[in-house]
Amino acid sequence: MSESTVKIYDTTLRDGAQAFGVSFSLEDKLRIAEELDDLGIHYLEGGWPGSNPKDIAFFEKVKNMRFKSLKVAAFSSTRRPKMRVEEDPNIQTLLSAEVPVYTIFGKSWDLHVEKALKTTYEENLAMIHDTISYLKRYADEVIYDAEHFFDGYKSNKEYALKTLKVAQEAGANCIVLADTNGGTMWYELEEIIEEVKKHITTPLGIHAHNDSDLAVVNTLVAVRKGIVHVQGTINGIGERCGNANLCSVIPNLVLKMNVESIPRENLKKLYAISHLVSELSNKPHNDHLPYVGDNAFAHKGGVHVSAIKADPRTYEHVEPQLVGNTRKISISELSGRSNILEKAKEMGIDVDKDSPAVKKVLERVKSLEAQGYHFEGAEASFELLFREMLGEKKKYFDLLGFSVITRRQDDRVYSEATIKVKVPEEVAKKQGYDESFEHTAADGEGPVEALDKALRKALEKFYPSLKEVRLTDYKVRILNEQAGTRATTRVLIESTDGRNRWGTVGVSPNIINASWMALVDSLVYKLYKDEKGGGEK
Numbered sequence: 001m002s003e004s005t006v007k008i009y010d011t012t013l014r015d016g017a018q019a020f021g022v023s024f025s026l027e028d029k030l031r032i033a034e035e036l037d038d039l040g041i042h043y044l045e046g047g048w049p050g051s052n053p054k055d056i057a058f059f060e061k062v063k064n065m066r067f068k069s070l071k072v073a074a075f076s077s078t079r080r081p082k083m084r085v086e087e088d089p090n091i092q093t094l095l096s097a098e099v100p101v102y103t104i105f106g107k108s109w110d111l112h113v114e115k116a117l118k119t120t121y122e123e124n125l126a127m128i129h130d131t132i133s134y135l136k137r138y139a140d141e142v143i144y145d146a147e148h149f150f151d152g153y154k155s156n157k158e159y160a161l162k163t164l165k166v167a168q169e170a171g172a173n174c175i176v177l178a179d180t181n182g183g184t185m186w187y188e189l190e191e192i193i194e195e196v197k198k199h200i201t202t203p204l205g206i207h208a209h210n211d212s213d214l215a216v217v218n219t220l221v222a223v224r225k226g227i228v229h230v231q232g233t234i235n236g237i238g239e240r241c242g243n244a245n246l247c248s249v250i251p252n253l254v255l256k257m258n259v260e261s262i263p264r265e266n267l268k269k270l271y272a273i274s275h276l277v278s279e280l281s282n283k284p285h286n287d288h289l290p291y292v293g294d295n296a297f298a299h300k301g302g303v304h305v306s307a308i309k310a311d312p313r314t315y316e317h318v319e320p321q322l323v324g325n326t327r328k329i330s331i332s333e334l335s336g337r338s339n340i341l342e343k344a345k346e347m348g349i350d351v352d353k354d355s356p357a358v359k360k361v362l363e364r365v366k367s368l369e370a371q372g373y374h375f376e377g378a379e380a381s382f383e384l385l386f387r388e389m390l391g392e393k394k395k396y397f398d399l400l401g402f403s404v405i406t407r408r409q410d411d412r413v414y415s416e417a418t419i420k421v422k423v424p425e426e427v428a429k430k431q432g433y434d435e436s437f438e439h440t441a442a443d444g445e446g447p448v449e450a451l452d453k454a455l456r457k458a459l460e461k462f463y464p465s466l467k468e469v470r471l472t473d474y475k476v477r478i479l480n481e482q483a484g485t486r487a488t489t490r491v492l493i494e495s496t497d498g499r500n501r502w503g504t505v506g507v508s509p510n511i512i513n514a515s516w517m518a519l520v521d522s523l524v525y526k527l528y529k530d531e532k533g534g535g536e537k
Helices: 026-039 053-062 089-095 110-117 121-135 149-155 157-170 186-196 215-224 246-256 264-280 302-310 337-346 356-371 379-389 425-430 447-459 464-468 481-486 511-531
Strands: 007-010 043-047 071-077 101-107 141-147 174-179 204-208 229-232 398-409 412-422 437-444 470-478 489-496 501-508
Touching: 007 246, 026 043, 026 053, 026 264, 026 470, 026 489, 026 501, 043 053, 053 071, 071 089, 089 121, 101 110, 101 121, 101 157, 110 121, 110 149, 121 141, 121 157, 141 149, 141 157, 149 157, 149 174, 149 186, 157 174, 157 186, 174 186, 174 215, 174 229, 186 215, 204 215, 215 229, 215 246, 229 246, 246 264, 337 356, 337 379, 356 379, 379 501, 379 511, 398 447, 398 511, 412 447, 437 447, 447 464, 447 511, 464 511, 470 511, 489 511, 501 511
Parallel strands: 007 043, 007 229, 043 071, 071 101, 101 141, 141 174, 174 204, 204 229
Antiparallel strands: 398 412, 412 437, 470 489, 489 501
16 A cells, blocks of 8 residues: 555543443543553544543643543534524534544434434534534534434435535534444445545545454455544543544554555554553453464464464564564563563663663562562552662661551541651751651541551651652552452552642552552652652653
């Protein structure tokens, strides 16, 4: 295929968040936005402002963020039937997002006009036209998602095409053909796109769902037919069977089809962001995902291993490093070394690839992962681990003991934490204290909040900068559910000091202890970064 340019539109935070069991916090959404910008994604659909307070809060926060490549889009529906667009509360809430791009979906299937909207065909066309033309006054771009377009085309070709023509006349910058039910075969999709191109000159996009396991295939076929705008989600998460998986679509476009999309050198970030989104989704990562799964380049069979050692091309269709992954060969101490080195580079750690420290870190990471640790989403804990292996980790305080009690009084349940810590004497003296011990207590709505407050209360007199730190997110994952109440717990904590945000992790059969480990890493990381003169995002 000749080289062309395709814009990537990520809808993980909206369509992906509609997956069963997925609920991103506000901090999750902001962090994913930063990572997608770093990946080189062109558009990020931040959510539907009219649907819930969290999305409204996201758009308020994102106004103050500066992106390198990303344009933030807000999503909504066309105006309601028999209502002026200026009076539709959803549209007015949408405008309050104040983003450069608005994405509107409308009905292309006559069945939906009759059964869902319960209005006339002409009113539906007016709804599409009125909404797009109105939003064009307020945005750099208006993208029109033609919902259920392929089903609508098969049901009533003339009407489905008419909805697109109206969107074009209203000034839509891009018209996206959506296979909303995910039931369209690739050969049908090819034929329909060819016909659409005879009537529509506006740039076309594709939004494929995976109900027939064809979302990635249909997306790539659409690009071959001239589509220049691709919508999907990280890991393909989404309602029912999910959406087109951008972690497969993007490398296929760039590496296999010679299509210009995100910068080629950014592909190496795919593995990390794939695992990050799984972690923030509080879901296990699929080890068998193409390109970004932990087993995507794993080799176990004797014949395979022998051939791979002679020439990796024998059983690998691309080099794993291109997408940030690594080759894994059973019983090989070299497995994962490249990932360790890549992480070190990202953190500004200058270490030689043959350094004994790299092997020590790798062995330590493997040991911790066997216990249930996972460092995607907990980069701060990983950096502290690496620094410790290099002999750079400083002891800022010692825990002499803590206790946590949960009480019920009347209808209120609350917790109280008591803690005793010791800091180096020179630190205490620097702050004007003769005593380097602190024994204090604090209460909270739950045991983790009480412990967090008590720890800060004990340390802030010695380390005033810790007053800036705020815990913004707290996630718990039960790793071996069959163990019941004795199951191992992984706690992931997100923290911020108002300038940077970082993640830390703790693992233990005791949820309080796992939380403690993550809390300590969070504060130690802050102190370490302050001492070094600032931190990374």
